Amino acid sequence: MKKAPMYTRYAREYERAIEDNIYNARFERPSLLSMLPDVAGKSVLDLGCGPGVYAEILLQRGAEVTAVDASSEMVARVKEKFGSRIKTYIQDVSEGLPQEADFSHDLVICPLAVHYIKELAPLFQEIYRVLKHDGTFLFSTHHPMMDFQSSPSGNYFRRELVTETWDTIGNPVDVQFYRRSLTELFGSITEAGLYISNFSEGIPDKMIEEVSPADYQRLSKLPTFMFIECKKNN
Ligand SMILES: C[S@@+](CC[C@H](N)C(=O)[O-])C[C@H]1O[C@@H](n2cnc3c(N)ncnc32)[C@H](O)[C@@H]1O
Structure with a gap:
């Protein structure tokens, strides 16, 4: 994985920013969590865990959590916050999940990370391998329309590495990610032996309007993220 400064050099700043911002805390997270199954007593793998915001929620809900990230800074932060309560290690998930056994997880989540992966089919095949037969894979990613x-x-159907400058942490940081068509994304899911069992483009909560009417208008009119739940074709 090419080292992404937002998640390495600015890991702490990123963690602070997503605590209570609009796009992560008030839109992406509630949307994904509204699709989260009951995780009490379940084994959950959190891929691209970042500073562990989802891992903490899963832990609070009684899950046995394994959280992995390619960024050593993020993994160090998860270790610092949760110690042995969460199993965490450094893993570039585009290289597979070699530390995870077959059929070992009830749920795999991957919020806002698959757009950093060039080839999705091999990762989705690994997710299929580590999921139990009745397991669920739940992830969010950028909406292709955005x-x-x-x-x-200007060619929608071409997979492209895109560079954008984001002010997530309060000053501009260049971020690179892959833009791809729905055909490619959905094809990678089905090619891996998974099928889409639930899909959402997110519904912005009215409280966003009180904090930022402009963001509320934007999120209400333009799809920003997609939330995709997959199951195994056993
Ligand atoms: C936008 S952050 C999301 C963090 C967390 N999932 C959340 O939603 O709060 C993306 C995370 O994916 C991680 N990431 C990016 N590419 C990765 C890869 N190839 N393997 C593992 N983690 C990766 C980054 O280091 C970063 O922590």
Whole structure:
């Protein structure tokens, strides 16, 4: 994985920013959590865990959590906050999940990370392998309609590495991610032996309007993220 400064050099700043911001804390997280199954007593794998915001929620809900990230800074932060209560280690998930046994997890989540992965089919095949037969894979990612606005080629169907400058942490940081068509994304899911069992584009909560009417308008009119639940074709 090419080291992404937002999640390495600025890991602490990122952690602070997503505590209570609009896009992560007030839109992405409630949307994904509304699709989260009951995790009490379940084994959950959190891929691209970042500073462990989801891992903490899973822990509070009684899950046995394994949280992995390619960024050593993020993994160190998860260790610092949760110690042995969460199993955590450094793993570039584009290289697979070699430390996870077959059929070992009830749920795999991957919020806002698959757009950093170039080839999704091998990762989704690994997720299929580590999921129990009745397991669930739940992830969120950028909506292609939003990402297409930054397409260098103007060709929606071409997978492209996009560079954008984000002010998530309060000052501009360049972020690179892959933009891809729905055909490619959905194809990678089905190719891995999974099927889509639930799909959402998120519904912005009215309270966002009180904090930022402009963001509320934008989120209400333009799809920003997608929330996708998958199950195994056993
Ligand atoms: C936008 S953050 C999301 C963090 C967390 N999932 C959340 O929603 O709060 C993306 C995370 O994915 C991680 N990441 C990016 N590419 C990765 C890869 N190839 N393997 C594992 N983690 C990766 C980054 O280090 C970063 O922590």
